[in-house]
Amino acid sequence: MRKKILIARRAPADVIERLAACFEVDAVEGDGVLAPDELRARLQGKAGAYITGTERITAELLDACPALRAVCTMSVGYNHIDLAACTARGVLVTNTPDVLTETTADLGFALLMATARRMSEGERLLRDGQWKSWSWDFLAGAEVHGTTLGILGMGRIGQALARRARFGFGMEIAYHNRSRLPADTERELGARYLSKDDLLRQADHLVLVLPYSAASHHCIAAAELSLMKPTATLVNIARGGIVDENALVAALRERRIAAAGLDVFEGEPRVNPALLTLPNIVLIPHIGSATLPTRLAMARLAADNLVAALTGATPPTPLNPEVLPL
Numbered sequence: 350m351r352k353k354i355l356i357a358r359r360a361p362a363d364v365i366e367r368l369a370a371c372f373e374v375d376a377v378e379g380d381g382v383l384a385p386d387e388l389r390a391r392l393q394g395k396a397g398a399y400i401t402g403t404e405r406i407t408a409e410l411l412d413a414c415p416a417l418r419a420v421c422t423m424s425v426g427y428n429h430i431d432l433a434a435c436t437a438r439g440v441l442v443t444n445t446p447d448v449l450t451e452t453t454a455d456l457g458f459a460l461l462m463a464t465a466r467r468m469s470e471g472e473r474l475l476r477d478g479q480w481k482s483w484s485w486d487f488l489a490g491a492e493v494h495g496t497t498l499g500i501l502g503m504g505r506i507g508q509a510l511a512r513r514a515r516f517g518f519g520m521e522i523a524y525h526n527r528s529r530l531p532a533d534t535e536r537e538l539g540a541r542y543l544s545k546d547d548l549l550r551q552a553d554h555l556v557l558v559l560p561y562s563a564a565s566h567h568c569i570a571a572a573e574l575s576l577m578k579p580t581a582t583l584v585n586i587a588r589g590g591i592v593d594e595n596a597l598v599a600a601l602r603e604r605r606i607a608a609a610g611l612d613v614f615e616g617e618p619r620v621n622p623a624l625l626t627l628p629n630i631v632l633i634p635h636i637g638s639a640t641l642p643t644r645l646a647m648a649r650l651a652a653d654n655l656v657a658a659l660t661g662a663t664p665p666t667p668l669n670p671e672v673l674p675l
């Protein structure tokens with residue numbers, strides 16, 4: 350009998366075909382998100398789940414879906430999955446690293462540029478018919494080239510950002526991470542390791558690229574923002590919950606930092622209404638990995654993982670390989 354799987358979000362046609370060639374597929378259609386009770390109901394009897402960053406996999410859900418053996422997310426982040434609970438129950442979890450690194454770093458740099466150079470503010474003004482004349486300080490923003498880029502979280506995406514900044518923009522690179530990079534990588538990137546507080550103090554532009562967890566929840570809050578330069582910009586391409594949005598609103602309103610660019614939000618797709626009232630912020634709807642080639646690569650990698658996991662092969666990018674073989 351063919352194993353049953355759930356494709357929990359609309360997926361590319363070739364991915365559905367590939368999975369349907371191997372499994373009995375229940376595929377969610379349309380762009381809706383399954384509510385937790387719908388997800389639980391649709392997962393009954395399913396051996397595998399193809400999910401995205403929006404479906405939460407909790408211990409309770411796993412207990413309610415005992416047939417589930419593999420959860421394959423089309424995202425590099427996996428804070429929506431209780432990995433320990435999966436491992437304890439022998440459920441394999443896979444994610445999609447590497448294939449989105451460069452694309453997400455591109456977006457991070459674009460957001461940094463847009464934020465520092467006040468591009469959204471300029472476009473709003475132009476569209477509103479408010480571009481009347483020139484003045485010497487009209488929409489004068491912050492310099493990017495030659496300044497210091499602070500990177501909080503120096504994994505694959507952080508390093509890809511560092512390369513763009515150093516080799517493309519002649520920036521100084523400073524970073525803070527759970528663990529220090531090997532000395533030759535630091536040398537190649539020209540990256541200086543700093544304590545988190547020193548990074549906050551020294552960065553002209555600070556980009557957040559660290560994984561979200563209980564430990565990183567609100568790790569940028571009022572105290573951290575107060576260490577930053579009043580001319581600094583803050584860019585978040587990681588997860589919304591890393592930043593205390595109310596503290597950020599206050600800091601931006603009082604110009605304790607110059608500007609912020611956010612691709613991710615704590616309650617997304619709901620956006621804290623106070624953020625919408627600020628001029629000095631660029632807001633984009635979680636599009637870090639959103640190019641067609643990259644999204645296809647992510648979707649195909651998630652499918653490769655699921656096929657391998659449920660057919661006894663070795664999945665390409667497992668997060669808890671210790672549960673193998675299933």
Ligand code: 8YV
Nearest residue numbers: 401402403423424425426638
């Ligand atoms: C995903 C992301 O598009 O990979 C991640 O962790 O944040 C994005 O690239 C999003 O999570 C949907 O799966």
